[in-house]
Amino acid sequence: MAELTSTGSMHAEKLTGRTQQIFFSAVESDRLASPHAIDVDFDKLVDIDAEGRSAREVNQEIAARMREGYGTITVLNPGAKHSLGVGILNRLRLIFKGSLGYFGCGLSDGPNIQISGRVGWSCAENMMSGTIVIQKNAGSTFGAAIRGGDLVCKGDVGSRTGIDMKGGTIIVGGRTGAFSGFMMQRGRMIVLGDAGPNLGDSMYDGIIYVGGKIAGLGVDAVDAEMTELECNWIKRKLDQYGLEAPNGVENLRKIESGKQLWNYDSLEPTEKKLVL
Amino acid sequence: MCGIAGLIHRGNTANIGSELLSMLQSLKHRGPDSTGLAMYGSVSDGSENEYVMRYKVAEGADLATGFKIHDEIADRFNLVRNRLAEYDAVVVSVDDATPYARRCRFRYSGDLKRLADYLEDIEGVEILSIGKALELIKDLGDAITVGDQYRLNHFEGTHAIGHTRMATESDVDIRSAHPYWAYPFLDVAVVHNGQLTNYWNSRRALERRGHRFMSNCDSELIAVYLADAMNRGDDLEESMNRSLSELDGVFTYVVATDDKLGMAKDYMAAKPMVLYESDDFVALASEEVAIRSVFPHEIETIDPYEGEVRVWQS
Numbered sequence: 001m002a003e004l005t006s007t008g009s010m011h012a013e014k015l016t017g018r019t020q021q022i023f024f025s026a027v028e029s030d031r032l033a034s035p036h037a038i039d040v041d042f043d044k045l046v047d048i049d050a051e052g053r054s055a056r057e058v059n060q061e062i063a064a065r066m067r068e069g070y071g072t073i074t075v076l077n078p079g080a081k082h083s084l085g086v087g088i089l090n091r092l093r094l095i096f097k098g099s100l101g102y103f104g105c106g107l108s109d110g111p112n113i114q115i116s117g118r119v120g121w122s123c124a125e126n127m128m129s130g131t132i133v134i135q136k137n138a139g140s141t142f143g144a145a146i147r148g149g150d151l152v153c154k155g156d157v158g159s160r161t162g163i164d165m166k167g168g169t170i171i172v173g174g175r176t177g178a179f180s181g182f183m184m185q186r187g188r189m190i191v192l193g194d195a196g197p198n199l200g201d202s203m204y205d206g207i208i209y210v211g212g213k214i215a216g217l218g219v220d221a222v223d224a225e226m227t228e229l230e231c232n233w234i235k236r237k238l239d240q241y242g243l244e245a246p247n248g249v250e251n252l253r254k255i256e257s258g259k260q261l262w263n264y265d266s267l268e269p270t271e272k273k274l275v276l
Numbered sequence: 277m278c279g280i281a282g283l284i285h286r287g288n289t290a291n292i293g294s295e296l297l298s299m300l301q302s303l304k305h306r307g308p309d310s311t312g313l314a315m316y317g318s319v320s321d322g323s324e325n326e327y328v329m330r331y332k333v334a335e336g337a338d339l340a341t342g343f344k345i346h347d348e349i350a351d352r353f354n355l356v357r358n359r360l361a362e363y364d365a366v367v368v369s370v371d372d373a374t375p376y377a378r379r380c381r382f383r384y385s386g387d388l389k390r391l392a393d394y395l396e397d398i399e400g401v402e403i404l405s406i407g408k409a410l411e412l413i414k415d416l417g418d419a420i421t422v423g424d425q426y427r428l429n430h431f432e433g434t435h436a437i438g439h440t441r442m443a444t445e446s447d448v449d450i451r452s453a454h455p456y457w458a459y460p461f462l463d464v465a466v467v468h469n470g471q472l473t474n475y476w477n478s479r480r481a482l483e484r485r486g487h488r489f490m491s492n493c494d495s496e497l498i499a500v501y502l503a504d505a506m507n508r509g510d511d512l513e514e515s516m517n518r519s520l521s522e523l524d525g526v527f528t529y530v531v532a533t534d535d536k537l538g539m540a541k542d543y544m545a546a547k548p549m550v551l552y553e554s555d556d557f558v559a560l561a562s563e564e565v566a567i568r569s570v571f572p573h574e575i576e577t578i579d580p581y582e583g584e585v586r587v588w589q590s
Contacts, residue, residue, distance in 0.1 A: 079572075080564040098574060101565050118577060120564055121548055139579050140545065158579040159545035178545050178582040196582055197543070 038090050040071035051077040055084050066090060080120065085113060105132050108149065121158070124151045127168065133241060140177065143170045146187065152241045159196060162189045165206065173243050179218065181208045190234060192245055200255050209234060209252040211245045222258040226250065277442045279303030280467040281561040282530040284435035284537040284588050288556065293423070293431025299559070299566040300419035300438045306562060307442035310453035311422040312414030314405065314465035314532055317433035325385045326368065330404040330412050331356070332377040335449050339375060349376055355398045363391050373426050379411065389460035402451060402490055407463035409534045414453040434590035435537045437530045439467040446493060456496040458503030459488060463534040466499035469562060470527030470547045478523065498529050516540045516585045530560065538587040545582035552577045558588050
């Protein structure tokens with residue numbers, strides 16, 4: 001099970017598994033240095049109007065502007081187009097004035113993204129680091145397979161939120177639908193509203209905190225005790241995004257894997273034969 | 277994949293043809309093979325026994341099969357007219373929609389199912405819809421193509437549902453296109469995105485009750501299932517709630533009757549639906565981009581949840 005530590009302003013999670021997941025924080029910019037990173041200036045601003053343009057054209061212009069050193073890019077009239085803001089592997093402040101369609105901001109690794117509207121299905125799929133904050137609602141498979149960063153929806157989200165998530169933090173200000181946390185493997189999900197049926201179904205690891213009613217737990221998802229360290233961590237996370245648990249952080253219900261179905265490191269049937 | 281859409285004006289009429297075509301064209305990437313619309317207008321002069329029928333006597337592709345087909349199409353149209361007369365149905369008007377499809381207004385006081393069965397007994401004839409408000413149009417191509425072909429850009433009405441199809445398990449033809457009319461029930465039509473896994477069991481049960489199926493498409497079954505349940509006393513919402521437990525699979529469907537629009541999502545919630553609702557207008561679609569084609573400004577939309585059923589009155 002993961003152990004939480006607080007190291008100054010940074011949040012770190014030490015896992016007992018093969019890898020250690022470092023959580024992104026806005027002040028941890030030095031962690032994002034990579035040989036391919038583009039040096040951008042957050043004080044250099046530019047607007048991109050998506051009206052009448054394809055997602056590919058808009059994404060290409062975002063990349064071009066980053067190469068020119070623009071660190072704060074505002075996309076106007078996104079019009080719920082699909083696949084906007086995908087594949088950004090760099091520091092960037094990216095603002096969408098409006099709503100995104102499916103697969104918005106997928107494969108993100110580093111940018112801080114704000115969306116004033118809603119997002120469709122599969123927002124932030126496979127996100128690695130950075131922050132994405134959505135002011136309104138989100139569709140299903142929100143944060144599928146994310147490995148790091150903070151993914152925040154201030155409204156309601158659809159079903160299968162955080163399916164297959166392998167790290168990072170998902171925060172939902174409202175309600176989440178059925179099968180949220182399905183096959184979750186690592187990371188944390190905080191849902192301040194209600195959760196639909198089959199919450200945490202077949203989760204291997206990770207933790208889900210729920211502030212509202214849970215329609216039903218999935219297979220191998222069980223209740224667990226909250227610790228003071230977790231409460232402090234959640235408070236800090238919620239403060240960071242201007243959110244509040246309606247009944248207090250202490251009264252969140254904590255769900256984790258019962259690990260009755262946990263079969264990491266177990267051998268394949270053919271391998272077992274060899275061992276025997 | 278397929279795209280589905282619906283809209284309803286509450287308390288007034290509007291150019292639903294143009295609105296729905298715009299929504300469906302935005303969903304073209306979900307299914308470019310065929311486009312279908314079920315629109316609810318005011319088609320009769322108020323007479324109790326007046327109906328509008330949309331029917332086809334061939335597929336568009338048949339026209340390329342040789343010169344003989346044109347004579348056969350003419351013969352089939354004549355046979356329809358003769359059989360209507362034979363059953364004492366009084367034809368009020370007939371409009372050519374395409375060389376192989378027509379819109380016919382008629383007055384009739386007999387058993388509609390018997391009449392429909394008799395007409396469909398003619399080779400190549402398929403009734404797409406019969407209703408007092410419903411007009412169902414479907415053909416190959418995207419929304420712009422079908423809209424131009426059938427001149428649907430100025431269709432006044434209260435509500436409509438539509439579909440863009442990506443053919444996966446059946447042919448690219450009109451018969452396999454959506455929406456489906458709930459033959460022989462007046463004014464009930466369905467569009468659906470998903471798969472029913474107990475299709476054959478459910479179909480056999482409905483066939484034992486005397487219903488006919490023109491296709492092997494599970495969406496047709498939903499239409500007939502709902503109409504059958506309503507015929508047995510359920511209201512629309514009750515029949516939809518019942519469908520969630522009796523139909524297996526993953527599905528989101530939209531259904532329309534003469535004065536209502538409804539949507540249902542199964543318990544797995546694996547098929548998308550985005551919904552916009554205001555006091556006088558409701559629009560719903562597989563993707564928000566479709567709703568934005570009729571509402572270019574910023575709007576609040578939601579995703580209905582698993583096991584959710586909603587019904588709106590026109």
